[in-house]
Amino acid sequence: MSISGLNFARTCPAPLCHPALASRRISMSGTSLSDSTSGRLSPALALNRSPRLGWIAGLVTVIIWAFWMVGTRHAVTHDLPPAAVGIVRFAVPALLLAPAVWRRGFWPKDLPFRTKLGLLCSGAPFFLIVATGMESAPAADIGPLLPGTMPLFVALIGYLVLGETLGRTRLFGFAMILLAVLCVAGPSLLGAGNGAWRGHLLLLSGACLWGIFTHAYKRSRLTALQAAGLVGLWSLALLLPLGGPALVRAAGDGLADAILVQAVLQGFLSGVVGLVLYGYAIDRLGASRAAALSPLGPVLAAILAIPLLGEIPSLNAVLGIGLATLGVLLASGIFAAKEKA
Template sequence: MSELVHSVAPPAARSREALLGWAAALATVTIWAVWMIATRHAVTHDLPPATVGLLRFAVPALALAPVVWRKGLFPKGLSPLAGIGLLGSGAPFFLVVAYGMQSAPAAEIGPLLPGTMPLFVALIGWAVFGETVARLRLAGFALILIGVVCIGGLGLLHPEGGAWRGHLLLLGGACLWGIYTHAYRRSGLSALHAAALVGTWSAMLLAPFGAATVIDLLRGGLAGPVLLQAFLQGLMSGVIGIVLYGFAIDRLGPSRAAVVSPLGPVLATMIAVPVLGEVPAPPALFGLAAASVGVLLASGAFGRARP
């Protein structure tokens, strides 16, 4: 229905909707960059992944509880497959990515996570929903793969370091997010309702594993890191980021909503140098550039995928 309304809307209204969509996508990518650095710092210093994950989803679950109360925890019309696809972006996505961040350097997280999300969005669209892929987008996919190989090359040459495990987990997280993107678009839910459901479902899954640790940390004098992660993970990423991403998908479509994701790796790398002291190696820098250009081409910036 939203696509039909969009198709008959006047040009001025469509331009305004597109501008709002691009603004939401840019804001989402900025939140992602901060989230990546905050998560890597947390899981490599003070907090275990399950605890960080609970903080990530408990805040949106509480903040958006009225939405779930009003519309239900299992909405009518939401298919089981769509529900599983939505949940995949919650606790499973976070745990896979958090454990990956324990092994992969911060500068490599950006290209391997948001950098490859449009690749998985497009591949799922082609394999499952029959979207055609133009040659220019195929060239973008090739550049993304080249970038991933360059980024992961050092880890593959030195497997004893374990970075390759982080690379695989981050790619798995990107695939889960690609599934979520298509599941959300076909769920019929609003961005706020989807964020409320994902937060509530995930908080219930993680509570048995992370609640006791959160209490112990608060008693042990680590209230500062806990509250900081609750703000960055729960409010910024868990509520504002998810809602903005859904807003962008509604107005731009899945592929075009992902077009600004190359900014994520760039921002994450820029933040990681002064905050974590992690300077990427030359091959990783080349991979970062190749993956960023590849995402720009593959995500449909210069053409629209045809069903």
């Protein structure tokens, strides 16, 4: 959001790759993607290094985000309870990134307790709340209410708790995000609908948890993979007793294929590939240009939900997606960056 040096956090629209993760050093097997505070390429050099590949990486990341929203909605309404899906979500990154966590410690003693709790907000609590909300909220509503409001909650926490300031352009963007929330959630909160208001409130609660995580991550000074691995390991430990029995029953009931699909989508693509690709896109394009791709996620999710889930977006959802898209673009600071350039 408005945190200096945390461009990813203020523009990331979805919970698939940790929001500030690409703005810190991402290192694996000796390779790295890093920002200006840890040796990241200068903007001019990054833009000269094949921006086409950066656009491709960003678009693939957006596609992953969209499939995550639709895939999670399908899983919790057809095959698996939220806790079981959460195990699949965090098991893959927890195992793959365990070496990164091992070097830093599974419960870093140098981090304040509140910071560690804030980091864990993006794990099991976030996933359980969001996945439960997806049980009753249509896929087209997820985009405006979850990734669409994440910038708003990060900014509110920064303003109310940390005393950060907000420019006029970004304030206008946040106002548009609020209008998007009213368009999508207003009718259900007023009693028109079939209980979707419960899902709407849960999605907004999840976005608030993500805002807490964003600020905690900035203060943790963990690398991207350390944070993702730490959250994955602790989330897996918390979810195993809750979702383990249901996951075993689902496998015994012939849902092994569905579990495998979720493992690929939730764990590998969302938990690892999306993280690395978005960091690559930011290095090649710069944070502002990469941010311009983020609103495509909710749009694509609404389109995918038509053939995959049989869900036709309502007029309110379409309006909400449009307002949230413009709001996120304004809140990300992309237009302010162009003016300065």
